[in-house]
Amino acid sequence: MERRQKQIAGGVGSLLLCASAGWAIYDQVGANEQAEQSVVDLKAEIAAGRRLVETTPEKERQVIVLRELDPVFAEILPDSSEVNELIKTFYRYSGEAGVEPSSFQSKPDAARGKTESDFSKVAYTLSLAGDTFQFLDFLDRIETHRRFMAVPRFTLQAASRREMEELGYARHRIQMDVETYVYSPSDLAQRIRVEGYDRKRELLTSEINRRRQALTLSTFHYRGSRGRRDPWIDPRVPADDNPSGLSVPEQNAKVEALVNLLGQAGGQWDKVQNAPDVLTRMLLRRDMLASLGLIGASLVEVDAMGLVTFTPAVKRLELEVRQPLVALRLEIDATSYVEGPSTEELEQVAKSMHTHLTAGRYGLALATFAEVVDGLPLVKGDGPRELLVARLEMLAEEAEVLRDFEAIQMGFGGSALIGGRPAVVILNGRSWTLGDVMPQGVEVLEIRPREVDFAFRGFVLTRHF
């Protein structure tokens, strides 16, 4: 029995041993599989890491480019210490542009604290007064300021006609919001060191410049009013402030004609400069000076008779006729070999004065003379031109005497021409005989029926009644 028990015990023990060994194998297989899996995972991690590391050079390039854009941000956007400078800038710009500010109010940033950003908005509402061109100048200075500034909202209320008449200039009421963004980078301290930064940056110069260019602020170059009328000013003219009675289209047409004439003169000047020979040049120059003389005479007429009173037309006349005419004359003078007005110009002026004198337009004749009088002393020593100058001076004197003589009031009361008795004429309620000198220095020379000859400043002048 003891033996039998031993056998059974031995058998059970062997079975247990086998079972334990089997379990140990099973456990070891599981552990090995797990270890194998961790190896596979590690391999995958390494592969992924390698792939990630392969992108490092590209990321370094990106970081370098982006870091190099930082000065652009700092250049475009103010930092928090510069916010007060804004007000000083507005003050300076308002003085330079000529607008009159009446208030500046800070506007709270509605988005502040809601989103995390390196940019925080700073906004002001400005109220000011001025004409459109002053406002445009102010606006342009703000929008082209070296720091980014935007105007997202503004209103302009035109000055009333009455206000314009009282002040003589426009004071439109303007309210505008101006905003900018303060730049406070939060990641500067956390930046990792890039090996060989300077060398790598050198290789990326063109990319950096391209990206900087893309961030450059758009600008606009405002070139002033340029003779344009303010659209927020009522341009209608009072009906009683128009001595010539010309309508707006007629005044515009007159200015248009002068603009065209000046354009032709400019074309003629180009031809003069490009003339193939001296003779042609002389002929072309004569024609051009005749055109300039005509424009000058027309301007004199326009001024003397108040033909252009409509403000936009007056401005256009100034901008497109008077100023270019002066510029053209200066250009011609600069290329002229002789000093003072040329023979052709003097001839043209003489002809024009003669025409005015014949037509009884003494004031216009004098105004035409005034166009060249400053240059007359320069012709001294040039025989032919001196003769023309002498003629012009004589014509001017004649025009002056005739104008003054015409201005003398002579109320004709009748005349008596009786044989054997001295002839008598009644002027201004008094009788005058031959040789009498009237208060204005006019001497009675001869009396005929409804006609009297007078001596006035060395000239014999006849007045018809």
Next chain:
Amino acid sequence: MMITINLLPPEMRKRSGPPIKMLALVAGITSVACALLTAWGWLALGEAAEIESRRLQLSLEMDGLRPQIKYNEALDAEIKVAVAREATLADINKSRILWSEKIDQLVDIVNSGNEVEHFTWLDDLTVRQDVARRGSDTHGSLRAAGHSGSERWDQVANFLEDIEDRELTDFMREFHSTGRPEGNINEPDDELIPAVNWSFPLSLELLGPQERWDARQASEEAAANAAKQPSTSTPSPQEKH
């Protein structure tokens, strides 16, 4: 029944051994146990060690790679912040309209009528640039109350035509179309020239920031191309009229 009785003294008797079957069984079990132990030994000491050795090798490799990955991730984080910053500034820049340019162009347009094609002036101007809300297509507007100083009320249409005229100015680059002309005649004032004038509204809706930016880019590109070919340059307002 026969009974066999062994009467030999115990030391003389024939010794009886374990049965053959038992022996075979014991031997079998022992062999299996040995085989199993051998297999376990191979798994535990051979294969597992080999795996562990590979794992250690890979761990070392990973340790070498880890600083590079960390460096890469740091670069990534910096790129993310900087790109967002660049995009924000670009958006701010894109959404800006240079109103000095727009108003200057409007002045050009008003003056381009030369008081013949149209004779226009304005009472006010309201400009509002909005950030579009979700589901809304409104980006802002420009509104003004205008007057046309002429009996010819078709001059309002001339003015709106000039506003749309891309050869005259680029004013409409940032706006949707002007819409249809409307107007009301005002009481004639015989003390002024011209006595008759018509009131009309000017109302323009802004395009979205991206559309405005694209339009601006296209316009600047066209201007650059035109500058390269001076003979095909567009006429100025004064030349046109």
